[in-house]
Amino acid sequence: MSDRMVRIVQILSDSFFPLLEAGIKFTVPLTILSFIIGVAIAFTVAIVRVLEIKPFEGIARLYVWIVRGTPLLVQLFIIFYGLPSIGVTLDALVSAVIGFSLSVGAYSSEIIRAAILSVPKGQWEAARALGMSKAQTLKHVVLPQAIKVAIPPLSNSFISLVKDTSLAAAITVSEMFQVAQQITARTYEPLWLYTEAAAIYLVFCSGLTVLQSRLEERFGRHLAR
Amino acid sequence: MIRLENVYKNFGDLEVLKDINLTVEKGETVCIIGPSGSGKSTLLRSLNHLETITSGRIFIDNELLFDRKGDKDVFRPTQNRIAEVCSEMGMVFQQFNLFPHMTVLENIMLAPRVVKKEPSEHVREYAMHLLEKVGLGDKWGAYPSKLSGGQQQRVAIARALATKPEIMLFDEPTSALDPELVSEVLEVMGSLAKEGMTMLVVTHEMGFAKEVANRVIFMDNGEIIEENTPENLFGKPEKDRTRAFLSKIL
Numbered sequence: 001m002s003d004r005m006v007r008i009v010q011i012l013s014d015s016f017f018p019l020l021e022a023g024i025k026f027t028v029p030l031t032i033l034s035f036i037i038g039v040a041i042a043f044t045v046a047i048v049r050v051l052e053i054k055p056f057e058g059i060a061r062l063y064v065w066i067v068r069g070t071p072l073l074v075q076l077f078i079i080f081y082g083l084p085s086i087g088v089t090l091d092a093l094v095s096a097v098i099g100f101s102l103s104v105g106a107y108s109s110e111i112i113r114a115a116i117l118s119v120p121k122g123q124w125e126a127a128r129a130l131g132m133s134k135a136q137t138l139k140h141v142v143l144p145q146a147i148k149v150a151i152p153p154l155s156n157s158f159i160s161l162v163k164d165t166s167l168a169a170a171i172t173v174s175e176m177f178q179v180a181q182q183i184t185a186r187t188y189e190p191l192w193l194y195t196e197a198a199a200i201y202l203v204f205c206s207g208l209t210v211l212q213s214r215l216e217e218r219f220g221r222h223l224a225r
Numbered sequence: 226m227i228r229l230e231n232v233y234k235n236f237g238d239l240e241v242l243k244d245i246n247l248t249v250e251k252g253e254t255v256c257i258i259g260p261s262g263s264g265k266s267t268l269l270r271s272l273n274h275l276e277t278i279t280s281g282r283i284f285i286d287n288e289l290l291f292d293r294k295g296d297k298d299v300f301r302p303t304q305n306r307i308a309e310v311c312s313e314m315g316m317v318f319q320q321f322n323l324f325p326h327m328t329v330l331e332n333i334m335l336a337p338r339v340v341k342k343e344p345s346e347h348v349r350e351y352a353m354h355l356l357e358k359v360g361l362g363d364k365w366g367a368y369p370s371k372l373s374g375g376q377q378q379r380v381a382i383a384r385a386l387a388t389k390p391e392i393m394l395f396d397e398p399t400s401a402l403d404p405e406l407v408s409e410v411l412e413v414m415g416s417l418a419k420e421g422m423t424m425l426v427v428t429h430e431m432g433f434a435k436e437v438a439n440r441v442i443f444m445d446n447g448e449i450i451e452e453n454t455p456e457n458l459f460g461k462p463e464k465d466r467t468r469a470f471l472s473k474i475l
Contacts, residue, residue, distance in 0.1 A: 120322075122318060122320050122322040123322060123324065125275055125318070125322065126316075126318065126322035126323075126324070128273075128274075128275065128311075129273055129275065129311065129314075129315075129316035129318075129385075130312065130335070130336035130340065130384070130385075130388060131308045131309065131311055131312025131336060131340040131388065132308075132335075132336065132339060132340055133308065136339050136340070140324075140335060140339060141324055141335075144326045145324075145325065145326055148326075
């Protein structure tokens with residue numbers, strides 16, 4: 001084995017655990033926390049829009065319009081580097097969670113709204129004829145059916161988010177990609193290090209794909225037609 | 226039990242109901258027949274507020290439920306009161322509209338538990354009783370997708386009965402069924418009528434109308450053209466439009 005090969009193998013094995021550690025300490029919690037908050041926002045926004053709850057509906061549309069129409073990286077910069085000039089100084093990790101949650105909330109609200117609208121009108125009518133309120137109908141009849149429709153596209157958002165968390169490197173969060181950059185700066189082996197980081201992202205996302213098919217099976221069990 | 230006075234309904238420029246006046250007494254079974262697009266279903270759906278009438282008055286059990294003029298409320302009870310009155314009317318749809326993510330038993334138990342807040346044990350017992358009544362006692366654990374159309378519609382009838390309604394509305398309950406499954410649904414409806422349930426039935430089943438109805442109403446183009454006992458309406462219809470319609474389908 002040539003000296004160069006030995007060196008690369010050495011660097012890759014030395015950097016594996018720091019990268020994995022950054023992934024487990026930052027990438028994974030950042031993804032999970034942002035997704036949970038984002039989906040909660042998404043459900044609220046979708047329900048406000050479907051039920052046309054008056055003053056909030058306009059706010060919800062404005063929110064979706066702005067967040068979807070501007071780049072996520074720019075949003076992160078505004079939150080982390082911009083807000084301090086009006087006296088709001090946030091920790092880098094907190095800024096990242098806010099930015100990612102707002103982004104997931106906006107995109108996923110459209111997924112959930114479409115899923116709710118995919119439930120046939122007859123289901124609403126049957127519930128209404130039974131004397132159920134709109135809130136009761138949503139809870140017991142419509143949402144359980146909508147969730148089944150929403151799981152594949154929501155899983156897609158989740159997997160996208162795993163990769164989008166690498167943008168947090170730009171606002172000083174030492175997640176996996178930033179650690180890869182740091183090691184590269186020392187070793188000058190960008191090809192190998194970034195490929196190694198990419199491989200770890202790939203493993204994370206593959207795990208999530210398995211989780212997705214489990215969830216689909218669970219929620220779709222009774223709805224096979 | 227049900228009274229409509231000068232009811233009009235427009236969809237944009239289209240007049241779907243024109244000056245409908247109709248009374249259904251307690252324990253009566255009234256069938257509404259007529260060509261498609263004649264406003265039969267809209268009439269039925271106006272009663273439990275699935276459609277909002279443009280003008281006119283609707284009374285349920287002598288209580289004024291809707292009073293509208295020029296698409297505006299003259300009088301309107303609280304939303305809760307509307308829901309309460311509507312839950313005293315059971316409705317059966319052409320497309321069944323069972324909840325696909327729930328078992329047969331869960332479908333029937335949902336409204337009594339959620340709307341009427343009755344205790345689960347009691348609700349379950351009554352739901353099983355209703356399932357026996359529609360001849361599906363052994364299907365309580367099945368999901369709707371595993372049932373035939375006729376079975377689904379009988380479950381839908383049991384579900385509508387679960388809140389102990391005083392009025393049952395049927396919106397073409399057999400129109401989506403394979404011909405050999407129609408009779409099992411009509412039998413259940415016939416026995417309900419015999420027990421004294423107040424029933425308003427939109428149907429194309431002339432045999433059922435003849436046998437079970439106390440009165441038959443013929444609608445065409447949004448109007449009630451003729452209203453009579455089944456013997457008279459089918460035997461010697463008075464209006465030309467009734468005769469023309471009957472000659473086409475009988």
